[in-house]
Amino acid sequence: EVQLVESGGGLVQPGRSLRLSCAASGFTFDDYAMHWVRQAPGKGLEWVSGISWNRGSIGYADSVKGRFAISRDNAKNSLYLQMNSLRGEDTALYYCAKALSAKSSIAGLPGYWGHGTLVTVSS
Amino acid sequence: QSVLTQPPSASGTPGQRVTISCSGSRSNIGNNYIYWYQQLPGTAPKLLIYRNNQRPSGVPDRFSGSKSDTSASLAISGLRSEDEADYYCAAWDDSLSGRMVFGGGTKLTVL
Numbered sequence: 001e002v003q004l005v006e007s008g009g010g011l012v013q014p015g016r017s018l019r020l021s022c023a024a025s026g027f028t029f030d031d032y033a034m035h036w037v038r039q040a041p042g043k044g045l046e047w048v049s050g051i052s053w054n055r056g057s058i059g060y061a062d063s064v065k066g067r068f069a070i071s072r073d074n075a076k077n078s079l080y081l082q083m084n085s086l087r088g089e090d091t092a093l094y095y096c097a098k099a100l101s102a103k104s105s106i107a108g109l110p111g112y113w114g115h116g117t118l119v120t121v122s123s
Numbered sequence: 124q125s126v127l128t129q130p131p132s133a134s135g136t137p138g139q140r141v142t143i144s145c146s147g148s149r150s151n152i153g154n155n156y157i158y159w160y161q162q163l164p165g166t167a168p169k170l171l172i173y174r175n176n177q178r179p180s181g182v183p184d185r186f187s188g189s190k191s192d193t194s195a196s197l198a199i200s201g202l203r204s205e206d207e208a209d210y211y212c213a214a215w216d217d218s219l220s221g222r223m224v225f226g227g228g229t230k231l232t233v234l
Binding site for chain 2 (some may be wrong): 112
């Protein structure tokens with residue numbers, strides 16, 4: 001059974017940093033592109049970043065480019081999101097999501113989502 | 124403002140057929156597959172339709188998807204109370220350096 005478990009969220013002041021983690025199990029992690037997608041309270045879904053199975057392609061939403069960095073450790077079956085210079089508008093539930101198809105680029109959309117970790121940016 | 128355009132709300136009575144539209148452009152729906160996600164209240168999104176009209180195992184055949192040029196639609200037939208949820212369309216967008224784009228979501232109410 002596919003499992004994606006996010007962690008690392010919490011309350012952080014504007015301008016500070018936070019690192020999110022996603023522990024994956026139940027599938028061959030290094031075969032799949034992975035994504036971070038966020039959802040602000042009461043709002044819709046917004047793609048944040050994606051990384052291909054072999055790290056050959058990485059992409060970011062314009063709203064986080066230059067502030068966030070996605071990475072993966074295939075040996076640890078883990079996905080990460082380093083978030084710097086956080087702003088109030090970054091407040092959201094952050095979902096880790098697995099691409100539907102194996103060996104896809106970051107253009108491969110999610111087939112499975114974790115339950116999310118909440119990030120609140122406030123002074 | 125979402126890149127893909129969906130109606131904010133839709134409704135129907137049990138047993139009815141409802142459709143939810145999703146409008147985009149050449150760089151997203153026109154050139155790439157459309158995906159649909161269902162988000163029940165308080166839960167994570169769940170894949171409902173992939174590659175325009177394919178259903179993952181476990182998704183009832185009451186749900187169907189279609190795509191034409193730069194628009195897509197999700198149809199739900201035999202509406203049930205448990206279908207009350209938010210529905211999102213999504214696609215890859217080839218413009219700029221590439222990005223995943225979503226519709227703003229449609230809240231489906233079963234009357």
